[in-house]
Amino acid sequence: QVQLVQSGAEVKKPGASVKVSCKASGYMFTYYYIHWVRQAPGQGLEWMGWINPKSGGTNYAQRFQGRVTMTRDTSISTVYMELSRLRSDDTAVYYCVRDQAKQLFDYWGQGTLVTVSS
Amino acid sequence: VMTQSPATLSVSPGERATLSCRASQSVSSNLAWYQHKPGQAPRLLIYDASTRATSIPARFSGSGSGTEFTLTISSLQSEDFAVYYCQQYDNWPPLTFGGGTKVEIK
Numbered sequence: 001q002v003q004l005v006q007s008g009a010e011v012k013k014p015g016a017s018v019k020v021s022c023k024a025s026g027y028m029f030t031y032y033y034i035h036w037v038r039q040a041p042g043q044g045l046e047w048m049g050w051i052n053p054k055s056g057g058t059n060y061a062q063r064f065q066g067r068v069t070m071t072r073d074t075s076i077s078t079v080y081m082e083l084s085r086l087r088s089d090d091t092a093v094y095y096c097v098r099d100q101a102k103q104l105f106d107y108w109g110q111g112t113l114v115t116v117s118s
Numbered sequence: 119v120m121t122q123s124p125a126t127l128s129v130s131p132g133e134r135a136t137l138s139c140r141a142s143q144s145v146s147s148n149l150a151w152y153q154h155k156p157g158q159a160p161r162l163l164i165y166d167a168s169t170r171a172t173s174i175p176a177r178f179s180g181s182g183s184g185t186e187f188t189l190t191i192s193s194l195q196s197e198d199f200a201v202y203y204c205q206q207y208d209n210w211p212p213l214t215f216g217g218g219t220k221v222e223i224k
Binding site: 035044045046047049059060061062063095100102103104105106108109110111 | 154159160162215
């Protein structure tokens with residue numbers, strides 16, 4: 001069955017970087033785009049961008065441009081999302097999600113809580 | 119910008135729930151609904167405004183086009199109490215979600 005398994009919770013200081021991994025299984029890794037979506041405490045869902053696992057091409061939301069980097073390692077069917085220059089308002093649960101087609105999200109990772117605190 | 123209303127909806131089990139989502143500009147029928155329960159990942163319910171996703175019960179239905187959309191749950195079951203988000207995928211990037219409607223037990 002399709003699974004997206006994310007790395008564990010992180011605690012970071014302001015100004016640091018965090019890198020979250022998302023390992024895919026149960027389907028052809030290069031066939032589906034992976035997006036990253038986050039949810040801050042008490043807030044709604046916020047789209048961060050996508051990566052094409054086949055080509056490595058990316059598309060980031062403008063508000064994260066310059067701070068986010070999405071990469072992949074096809075040999076282990078894993079995508080990564082790195083967010084730099086962390087601020088307290090980056091505290092959120094970060095999800096990787098599979099794009100079934102047309103930017104619709106059919107499978108989600110379990111979420112990774114990133115806490116930014118001094 | 120996607121705006122959902124109401125923010126909270128109090129409904130008794132077995133009753134009908136009607137949730138609204140409004141887009142600041144037309145998104146045609148490129149609108150999806152997700153259900154999100156605490157501690158779980160969101161689940162795709164409806165796409166293309168009115169098409170149920172795989173394995174979604176028939177009590178969930180979506181309607182609308184352009185800027186006004188509705189998600190209807192015909193007879194609320196205990197497992198339906200959750201937060202519901204709409205998402206547009208017409209004008210992007212960025213993909214955008216509404217702020218959510220929490221459906222709670224009355």
